[in-house]
Amino acid sequence: MDDKNSLKFDKLEMLGISKLFPGVKALDKVDFEIKGGTIHAIVGENGAGKSTLIKILAGVYRKDEGQIKIDGKEIHIASTIDAKKLGISVIYQEFSIIPELSISQNIFLGNEISRKVNFWLNKNEMHKKSLEILKNLNIDINPKSKLGDLTVGEQQLIEIAKAINSDAKLIVMDEPTSALSDVEKEQLFIIIRKLVSQGLGIIYITHRMKEIFEIADSVTVMRDGKKVGDYNISEVNEDKLVKLMVGRELGDIYQREKGSIKGKIVLEVENLNRTNVFSNISFNVKEGEILGIAGLMGSGRTEIARCIFGMDRYSSGKILLNGKEVKFTHPFHAISNGIGYVSEDRKIFGFIPxxxxxxxxxxxxxxxxxxxxxxxxxxQLKIAKEYSHKLDIKSQLTQKVGSLSGGNQQKVVLGKWLARNPKVLILDEPTRGIDVGAKSEIHKIINQLAKENIAIIMISSELPEILGVSDRIIVMHEGEITAEFDYKEASEENIMKAAVGLHKSNL
Amino acid sequence: MDKDQNTLTEKKNRNQALSRYPKSLSLIFIIILLFVIFGVINNNFFGITNIINIFRQTSVLSLISIGMALIIIDGGFDLSVGSNLAFGGAIGAMVLTLTGSSWLSMLAILLTCTLMGTLNGVAVGVLNINPFMFTLAASALARGLTLGLMNAQSVGVTGKALLWLGDAQIGIIPVVMIFVVIVYLVFYFILRRNMFGLKIYAVGGNIQAARASGINTKMIVTSTYILTGLLVGIGSIVTVGRLASVQPWAGVGLEFDVITAVIIGGVSLRGGEGTMLGTFLGALTIGILINGLSFMAIDPFFQYIIRGFIIIIVVLIDNIMHTNRSSAY
Known part of the structure; x- marks a missing residue:
């Protein structure tokens, strides 16, 4: 801390960084560069590789290939401790602070000052230094108060103070404003600007386009594990960034032939309620129809699926299968009645590794x-052969599923339900965490299944997927259905509006 | 790639090869090694009588190891097997004195032990109580009841049918040896080809996914404890037959040997993995070790130290194997 120069660097470079996870190339020869004293944003869809890149920088993952240099000198980051020593500090969405301790204790966590003569902590010294750091950041909070008593926004500021205290030269902020109010956000931005003026570098990751233009000097766009490009903030606008991120027109997403399905209703849900989770849910799905359920994560979509499948209980309402009321108390009953459920979390609910x-x-x-x-x-062998062929699973039947790629694992999960000849198939985020190629294969399979007259309910957070695959779309917001669209009326915009609760239509 | 990563990948490859290496094969090697070591130290160890004796001594251990393997594959534990074995004997002795019937006595032993297993099973499988704590309590309970019922005295028993399984021989081959092999074969096929066996692996490998696949996971977990209870009952009958008496302190420390055998046999403490062949070889390894050490008249305290070390080594190997595998996912 005495040597103020240690707080500065000119340039941090990551060159040709690659990272391979089984079956997925998370990063493919990515070059990234940030200059000291600047705010550099990274944007990209989920799975674009942003967080993998950051985790390599933070020492959480090890790179498979590539170099990291600070001011032209190669550095090695093998652990989070290495990263910290080099002055790289990451503030994650979930904070690493302890609510029961005081602010100064949190700021000095893992960095405590002790008295020279014995090992007791020097609280006064820590308090004094904390006060100094906070003052420097224009934060007006007493370091003696308990951290848990602060608002989320204030806690975030303490995280930054903690990073400063550990001599950070480069602070990575992962969605720092997701839980902040507008005022808190402004305060955060003021502090960020101040830090930058002192020579620190900030890597800023966010989904909020507006903020990038408010605060960043430059932006790197990533897509599918590759870098699309680096741009000066003046070179781009919101529309252009979104196009660069998505990198494809809707035409690239699988489009199936859709129509108004006239088949008979297979599954019907009437006024289904689960206390504090979802309420008054009514919908139906017909033979050969793909019903998309859109909405943000946590809007209650998965919970409805689990209730239909007998994994959870509901408090009131009815589920009808072929016109008859059913009450499943265990997935086995649902399975016996021709329902299959591909869970959003295939590692936990999908397969036995x-x-x-x-x-x-x-x-x-x-x-x-x-x-x-x-x-x-x-x-058993005959069935396994049939469905691995049908789903084009390119591995030996005796291969352990835990060692397969995400795409093949998902095909196995799909296949195990298809082998039951289901009448209703519930697909919860069927292509999450799957590479682009396998994704379109799975979309084709889903289409084929609809043609075979299976009634399909597809929950998805990806709008292009919902729009590309569904015949009909219902949108959920905080446990309620806020809109229903025919495939002809649906657009990214009106789905998104309903998903964030902006309008209620057709109800 | 820099040098660091080269060594990293090399290490990864080597470890993957190691984990693919069949555990059973290395166990056979260990068994041969133990035989040679003990045999060289004491030539009598090689005698046919001693070898048959090893199998006879190991029979109870082998039988109960089957049940313990099923329990551990499903992520559980049973510390009560030793005490339940004694408790079954105590009830059997009581029924024998009251009725004089060997058959009724055997039935009582089987029922008692199966009931204790059911108790464990319901507590762990249905009520979700921690298996370690519950079976520890059940163990204390059963031992206490045994000592109370028998007044801490051993009881000599007679009765042809009751003693037959533990005592009878065909030529020089003990009946119980053949019996153990048959039971192992039955469970081998159950685990490989029966719905029940596959479900045990599924529940142990990923209980949530198993339930979502329609498996009654509570029932499967419970039944592994019930089966273990039944096998403990059979083990109890064999013990009574071998000693021609019922001992209140029978089976003390048995859970220790059984769990060691099962883990040595390649059943993973993390569940989902393990075979009957491995379990059998694990039990045999422990049997030879116990026999060999006592043959060499090694102090009991030293025997405990050796067994302690073996467990630590085996658990470490299990740990290393697991770390490699999880990094492969």
Whole structure:
């Protein structure tokens, strides 16, 4: 801290950074550069590789390839401690602070000052220094108060103070404003600008386009693990950034032939309620129809699916299958009645990692391929072959599913439900965390299934997917259905409006 | 790629090869090694009588290891097997004195132990109580009841049917040895080809996904404890037969040996993994070790130290294997 120069750097470069996760190239030879004393934003869709890049910088992941240089000198970051020593500090969306401790204790967490003669902490010294740091940042809070008593915005500022105290030269902020009010945001921006004027570099990650133009000097756009480009903030505008991020016109997303489905209603939900989770949910889905459910995460979509599938209980309302009321108390009942559910979290609910493709594909079907409990192995193999062929799973049937790529894992999960010949298939984020190629394959499969007269409910947070695949779309906001659209009326704009609760239509 | 990463990938490859390496094969190697070591130290160890003796001594351990393997595959634990074995014997002795019937006595032993297993199973599987704590409590309970019922005295028993399984021989081969092999074969097929076996692996591998696939996970977990109870009951009958008496302190420390055997046999403490062949070889390894150490008249305290070390080594290996595998996902 004494040597003020240590707080500065001219340039941090990441050159040709690659990172491979099994089956997915999360980063592909990405070059990134930030100059000291600037605010550099990184934007991209979910899965574009932003957070992987940051985690490599922070020492959470190790790069497979590439170099990191500060002022032209190569540095090695093997752990978070290394990163900290080099002055790289990351403030994540979830803070790493302890609410029970005081502010000064938090600021000095892991960096405590102790008295020379013994190991007791020097509280006065820590208090004095905290006060200094806070004053320098124009934060008017008593360092002795408990951190838990502060607002989220203030806690965020303490995180920054903590980073400053550990001699950070470069602070990475991951969605720093997601929980802040407008006033708090302004305060944060003032502090950021001040830090930058002192020579620090800030990497700013956000989904909020407006903020980038308010605060950033330059911006890097990422897509599918690659860098699209670096831009001076004056070179771009919101529209251009979005286009660069998405990088494709809607035409690139799989478009199926849609129509108004006239088939009979298979599944009907009437006034379904679950206390504090969702309320008055009514919808139906017909044979051969794909019903899209749009909405933000946490809007209650997954919970409805779980209730239909018998994984959770609902408090009131009815679920009708082929016109008859059903009450499933265990997924087994739903499965026996021809319902399949591909969960949003396939690692937790989708498959058994240590079991092979064949066993996973036939797991829900065991009862139907066994005689007196003994599994008909020939029959099992036949089913496994049929569906791995149908879904084009390019691995040996004896391969453990845990070792497959995300796309192939998802195909196995889909396949195990198809093997049951379902009448209703609920797909919850069917292409989450899957690379682009496998994504369009899965969209084609979904289309094929609709053609085979299966009633499909598809929950998705990706608007292009919802628009490209669904015949009909319902939108949820905070546990309620706020809109329903025919595929002809639906657009990104009106879905988004309903998803954030801006208008209620057609109800 | 810099040098660091080269060594990293090399290490990864080597470890993957290691984890693919069949555990059973290395166990067979260990068993042969132990045989040679003990045999060289004491030539009598190689004698056919001693080898048969090892199998006989190991029979109870092997039987109960089957149940413990199923429990651990499903992510559970049973510390009560030793006490339940003694408790079953105590009830059996009581029924024998009251009725004089070997058959009724055997039935009582099986029922008692299965009931204790059911108790554990319902507590862990249905009520979600921590298996470690509950079976520890059940163990204390069963041991206490045993000591109370028997007044802490051993009881000599007679009765042809009751003693047959633990005592009878066909030629020089003990009946119980054949019996153990048959039970292992049955469970081998159950785990490989039966719905129940596949469900056990599924529940152990990922209980949430298993439930979402329509498996009654509570029932599966519960039944692993019930089956273990039944096997403990059979083990109890074998013990009574071998000793021609019921001992209130029978089975003390048995859970220790059984769990060691199962883990050595390659059942992962994290669940979802393990085979009957491995379990059998694990039990045999422990059996040979116990026999060999006592053959060499090694102090009991030293035997405990050796067993302690073995467990630590095995758990460390399990840990290393797991770290590699999780990095492969």
């Amino acid at each position: 240590l079991m092979d493709i064949k066993e996973n594909l036939t797991l829900p079907s065991l009862k139907w391929i066994s005689f007196l409990g003994w599994v008909n192995l020939r029959f």
